[in-house]
Amino acid sequence: MAGPEFEVPKLTEYTDVPKIKVGAMAHVKSFPAAEVTQKFLGYPWTLTDDWQERAIGRMGELLGKYRSLRVFMDICVHCGACTDKCHYFLGTADPKNMPVARQDLMRQVYRRYFTLPGKIAPWLVGAKDLSKEVLDDWYNYYHQCSECRRCSVYCPYGIDTAEVTMAGREILNTVGMGQKYCSEILTKVQKIGNNLGLPGPALEDTLSGLEEDIEAETGVAVKMPLDVKGAEILFVTPSADFFSEPHVESLIGYAKVFHAAGASWTLSTSASEAGNFGLFNGSYETMQKIAMRIRDAALELGVKRIIVGECGHAWRVAYSFWNTLTGIGYGGNDPFSIELQKQLDPRFDQPMHICEYTWDLIQKGQLKFDKSLNDHRVITFHDSCNVARGSRMGDVPGGQFTIPRNVIMAVANNFHDMAAETIGEGTFCCGGGGGVLTDDLIEVRVKGALPRMNAFNNVVQNNGVNFLSLICAICKAQFTKVLPYYGFDRSMVGGVHQLVSTAILLD
């Protein structure tokens, strides 16, 4: 199926702030969700007759349940600080892709139905009735947001558009306007165990095939254990790691690290997915159900530790939300939390990121590398948004930036960071996060990648960089698809543990 025609933006040295082009992306509409999956998730699949009432009702409920939404609807002063911060605005020039304008799609309705000035003088405060046109705008533009939170860094009040987008999508689902891509993934992960819909036997097959490949290549019998009861570590990784390129190269890297450390570890069929698209759709209940698979697997297998693979939003959910949603973590004194805490080894962070695990082993001198094996690569590192702005690694704030880079520099000789304002907390999204990683949104994805591509192009031109390393399954999939649009080779993308895999010495 051929996608719609569109012009790929030109690469420039700096990402210029464009003049606004009203309606530039109004034609982009993600495919709607079908009956089967929406039914499974408990949402209607066509616009309900009472959609207006339903939408306002659901909005009221969310306003009562989420302080973020409640406060963010009130406190924006329209200062404009966020207007040039979103990669989708920078790449498309559509003013509704400015964070404040995206929020205002909901705020205009909030003001009309929930505030006094909006009720008596809507024209004065930019309040609007919830019409079908407004709802369609929501659908279009809440699926042109990757919930990357870059705007929240720069807002003087920390207003996070991701929270608004999530609420918007939840309301859209409630009235029967779900998105096909997220709806299908949320169904697959709950019915089959992972986002790709890879059943247990296929997974087993894939893993044994990979074991053979590694042994053929290295002469060492590196194992990828599955569903091993009594293993010390439950390893949870995005399902893309099992058979997408370049993801699988990192999976091989994790296995080699576990092997070299002599660790007792296992994957789980029922928890064969670290990703949790429940986050993207703003449904606490769905996110919790999906996260509970990890807890259940941990209890069933009797593991002492839980480690998470290279996946941005999965790490945000694991680090920031698992304790809340599933009791994986510490500090809970209710029976639900205590049941799991009794089992987990309190000497370790629960959960732990694979980069923290590997870095810890490196510091202890338990891993041996030949860094020169990575000498054909000149590497840069893309901070994935959910890791950068929604989580942490290590003991100090900002560990999520230093630890992956430390790992890279321990296994490779050539490393150059991209421009400072495009990494760290100000990192630009890959353009495919937050539930927009679908072919029907390819125009959004390509244009949204522009700021990252500009920064990448600069280090390619000036420093000879030829490898874009990162720790997120969505970023990997997005970049392999989008790099060719900008004239780069898709094999320039790979995981940090792909680099580890190349340099590690096994015995």
Next chain:
Amino acid sequence: MTSLTLIYIGLYYFAAIVLIGGVAYRIAEYSRTPAPLKIPTTPAPTTTGGVVLRMAREVVLFESLFKSNKWIWVFGWMFHVGLALVLLRHVRYFQEPIWFVVEFVQPYGQYASFAMVAGLLGLWARRFLVDRVRYISTPSDHLMLALLLGIGASGMMLSFVSHTDIIALKAFALGLVTFDWQPVPGDGPLLVHLALVALLMIIFPVSKLLHAPGIFFSPTRNQADNPLETRHIAPWAAAAERK
């Protein structure tokens, strides 16, 4: 007592009740609404002390805005600091004897009004000159700036051009807080100034001015980054879990 005085006394009690009651209501509303998930924008402080410092930097220095846009920061900070000094200076009209801090700030407070007005003009110019900001500006955004500028300009008139009977004004203001009502001085600039201030107080709880109390409730700024050590759970989520 003239009807003019009665109108202004009534106006100020009404405005004070709306402001205090309205903001208290909003604060109660924000406090009551739980934040079900840990969503600090990271890197974030890991301790409560760190959060207090982060919030202090936001409120006093506008740290995030500084990272974001230097023009908005310059104008916004000038306006807010100017306003803070001006407000502090105005405390003198409500107390006798006058607190030494208010005495100290008196000369600065008078000139701070220039910073305040300059900041407002800068912010307003952006609403016309920057296409992105023009796109998002609503009539209320413009009127809010007009109102604040009106307050600043009328106040400066009183300070620097046509002085009002300051003794009588202080008697009026003190009378309001001690319920010993005195006549309001009748000059035009003063009456305009007082009316606009009352209007600002009245619209405060239903306008974007709620950013002032609201920032303290912003979960991306007021949460500590410690989700692994403490289990954070909202009452409604805990209730659902027990089912």
